[in-house]
Amino acid sequence: MKLYLAPYAPNPRRVTMFIAEKGIADIDLIQLDLQKGEHRTEEFRRKSPFAQIPTLELDDGRCLTESRAICQYLEALHPEPNLMGADAFERAFIEMWDRRMELMFSVPLMLWVRHGNPVLAMLERNQSAEVASFNQGQAMRMAKRLNDELASRPWIAGDRFTIADITAACGMDFAKMMQWRPGDDLPHLKAWRARIADRPAGKVAA
Amino acid sequence: MKLYLAPYAPNPRRVTMFIAEKGIADIDLIQLDLQKGEHRTEEFRRKSPFAQIPTLELDDGRCLTESRAICQYLEALHPEPNLMGADAFERAFIEMWDRRMELMFSVPLMLWVRHGNPVLAMLERNQSAEVASFNQGQAMRMAKRLNDELASRPWIAGDRFTIADITAACGMDFAKMMQWRPGDDLPHLKAWRARIADRPAGKVAA
Structure with a gap:
């Protein structure tokens, strides 16, 4: 999987902190340059139609945006340590x-x-x-x-x-x-x- | 269970629409008068510390606020029809x-x-x-x-x-x-x- 993010941006950091706490090692982090508008290109908008970061791209090409939705998906793949509730x-x-x-x-x-x-x-x-x-x-x-x-x-x-x-x-x-x-x-x-x-x-x- | 809400307020309506779509019948709806400040009383703040509506009170006295969190709880109790995702x-x-x-x-x-x-x-x-x-x-x-x-x-x-x-x-x-x-x-x-x-x-x- 690939996670698109940008330096200093707070919402992508929610996901990278979540990943660190889970100890997930198989996600490639891809930094975009917001000042160059790399999140607004036509190619990136095919992954993230509202030009949002973070964006998670699965190996089959499906994409998710919205940090909390991405975390929910990662929580399902990696239930421990539990960060979103056990019942x-x-x-x-x-x-x-x-x-x-x-x-x-x-x-x-x-x-x-x-x-x-x-x-x-x-x-x-x-x-x-x-x-x-x-x-x-x-x-x-x-x-x-x-x-x-x-x-x-x-x-x-x-x-x-x-x-x-x-x-x-x-x-x-x-x-x-x-x-x-x-x-x-x-x-x-x-x-x-x-x-x-x-x-x-x-x-x-x- | 009891759901505290108020007439015309849009966030409580998210939950009542969700309840209607699920066909859940065992929740008492309790209308608060916001103009009279009924959501700001000390008694209500024991259920909802930030004076938020909607608030769901379970039969054992535990409370939940935040419409989406309440919906998530109701989705777990009443999985069908599914409104929040099946996998x-x-x-x-x-x-x-x-x-x-x-x-x-x-x-x-x-x-x-x-x-x-x-x-x-x-x-x-x-x-x-x-x-x-x-x-x-x-x-x-x-x-x-x-x-x-x-x-x-x-x-x-x-x-x-x-x-x-x-x-x-x-x-x-x-x-x-x-x-x-x-x-x-x-x-x-x-x-x-x-x-x-x-x-x-x-x-x-x-």
């Missing part, structure tokens, strides 16, 4: 936390960066200071809330590391482009991020 | 399309309404005309794109009706609050919506 309730419970992390934390963080960092004007042609500020506010409120949640458990969905931790970490690490990372005012969030650094997923470069 | 690839493929519909179409449509319709200022205290306009643009571009996709297949993820159709329809129907629905300039999108009206899911009031 019906746990699968739903972890999906709930993964979605909260994505929609309430990582997406706002990414939109803050995309609309607020001048370097990214090449990707986000309609940068808007108001969109940046709106999303910054949402993300910062969630950071405080998440800090409170992590006071009483080690990982976002409970006692073990799951895809929800990967999703939150990728959004948070991307926000370094706005010079933000949790400080001593968010001690539980900071300690949680430090715990990830010791894991296989934590070795994947941002 | 590893199909599950991922349908999740891919469901996510595209949510993130690229329904979320922009909902943000357009929440930020653009004065009636909803009670829910969205920081309404922003710029956020409304940004999301309107994204949604309208996706509507055209989706119209092209539906020229060659009856349903969003292929030959059969899936959760991806429900997600797209709920976003689209909510945008009636901005006086938008697909017209004759988007004939395939309009015909797709008309096909849903004939199904169990299509009988669920918006």
Whole structure:
């Protein structure tokens, strides 16, 4: 299989952290140059019609986009270590936390960066200071809330590391482009991020 | 089981359309009054800490929020008719399309309404005309794109009706609050919506 991705991009990193945690070794990583528009070529759009990365290409040519959908496929091929839930309730419970992390934390963080960092004007042609500020506010409120949640458990969905931790970490690490990372005012969030650094997923470069 | 929801809210409707399509009869529907803040009470936050609806409460008291996570749980309890994929690839493929519909179409449509319709200022205290306009643009571009996709297949993820159709329809129907629905300039999108009206899911009031 081949995984198409790009340096620094946060959504492909969700999949490479997932792959690292699973210890999957048989996927070729193919880096695209977004500044050269390599994700927008006609050839690549045959694999990924919306020019999205990451894109997973199976050996038979079928393709999947959307990081969480790719992870779900890889979880089925490589069930251990389990990152997405072992029974019906746990699968739903972890999906709930993964979605909260994505929609309430990582997406706002990414939109803050995309609309607020001048370097990214090449990707986000309609940068808007108001969109940046709106999303910054949402993300910062969630950071405080998440800090409170992590006071009483080690990982976002409970006692073990799951895809929800990967999703939150990728959004948070991307926000370094706005010079933000949790400080001593968010001690539980900071300690949680430090715990990830010791894991296989934590070795994947941002 | 109990499902907490609210009249007119699009995310709970994703779950009630899913329930209708499955023919599940043993879930009590409990309507909350958002204008009275019934989703923000301390009692409800014990079920749904982020004051989210829909919330599913199991008979043992455990709760799930996030519409897609609730649907995943119900799919495991009631596998037929299958709405989320029957094998590893199909599950991922349908999740891919469901996510595209949510993130690229329904979320922009909902943000357009929440930020653009004065009636909803009670829910969205920081309404922003710029956020409304940004999301309107994204949604309208996706509507055209989706119209092209539906020229060659009856349903969003292929030959059969899936959760991806429900997600797209709920976003689209909510945008009636901005006086938008697909017209004759988007004939395939309009015909797709008309096909849903004939199904169990299509009988669920918006």
